[in-house]
């Protein structure tokens with residue numbers, strides 16, 4: 001259904017978006033700078049008495065989750081209207097030379113590399129708990145976004161959002177599941193891809209060749225393509241939730257998104273579990289002993305403060321940094337390979353002359369989208385429930401029940417989409433179809449197993465280690 005009233009509102013309102021973005025930018029600066037001048041919170045401090053706790057709660061407890069969940073009903077409204085980072089990068093473009101972006105920079109894989117890099121750096125800087133780490137991470141991201149915008153931005157384009165923003169990568173994948181879509185009034189089939197799907201330097205800030213737009217992953221919902229007239233421009237339409245994701249092979253599926261769905265849940269789990277699992281301590285100590293035996297004492301020196309947390313009662317050394325990186329990457333690779341193998345088995349069972357292996361594999365991986373995305377947020381949800389428990393007396397049992405329900409709901413959604421996809425490929429419930437479904441069921445159970453300790457706040461660490469990692473703060 002076309003949402004013409006909202007289109008008219010967008011046309012009237014869009015010249016004012018910059019005021020919202022300025023407001024958001026100022027709010028963002030306050031939230032990152034104020035905590036730097038606050039004292040370390042004590043155990044009885046709350047989000048109402050400590051700007052550090054307030055900033056942590058708003059960034060990791062509220063913003064990240066809300067931002068992701070809002071994409072399903074509203075599209076990437078965060079990007080188009082609220083995000084200060086994208087806005088600053090776009091403004092920078094108005095001052096720069098507007099260079100043509102080299103081909104290697106337009107590589108689809110940068111978004112993936114940026115997501116992995118920022119997620120790992122977020123851990124070594126301890127952005128969840130260390131206000132200085134949080135400021136450093138955002139400072140690096142802002143500087144990069146401004147440089148990219150300054151050099152390559154032209155006519156209001158957003159090369160940073162299109163090719164590099166790690167948050168945009170996740171939002172883009174979620175928007176495949178979303179209920180709204182900016183699309184041409186008449187869908188033009190791009191016969192044999194003779195027309196490019198993206199063209200630089202036109203109306204769309206993320207370079208969509210608008211008459212041939214078939215996907216929503218790179219659409220930042222800025223509304224620039226809406227003219228408000230009946231036939232020209234693009235229109236804002238509702239669609240059944242999950243439609244684009246379900247029919248992904250017609251909507252410009254991307255290899256980097258496939259890798260993201262398979263390998264990011266493990267990375268995010270590793271980024272949370274190193275804080276609470278004893279296996280991390282064992283790994284850390286074994287690696288440390290190995291270096292000691294070889295007299296490699298350099299690893300025990302304090303790490304560079306550019307990439308590590310050095311505040312409060314925590315001073316990371318190079319061994320900490322190396323162990324965190326290896327631990328997170330190992331989780332990503334082990335879980336990613338296990339998911340890939342199970343998906344491959346599932347696809348082999350379904351392939352036919354009409355549906356080749358590659359097509360089936362891509363389609364099935366995308367149906368895993370809901371549970372993959374939820375497993376990215378669930379670790380960070382911990383901050384929300386931590387505050388709810390400490391400041392608002394929410395019981396830990398209720399917090400665990402909510403987290404479990406969220407994860408189960410995403411698993412059910414994935415299973416429902418997968419079952420439908422399998423049936424659309426095989427046309428009937430054959431034994432092969434059932435076996436293929438079981439393989440995907442195992443994938444979802446693997447995610448549940450991986451997140452179990454986080455959902456139920458299981459922790460095997462000593463009190464000293466918990467203090468060091470800010471899980472508990474000494475009074």
Ligand code: SF4
Nearest residue numbers: 079083086161165168
């Ligand atoms: S893509 Fe990233 S920088 Fe751009 S608007 Fe979205 S969140 Fe902000």
Ligand code: SF4
Nearest residue numbers: 204219220222223225
């Ligand atoms: S298609 Fe382009 S111009 Fe239209 S809303 Fe999306 S990002 Fe903006």
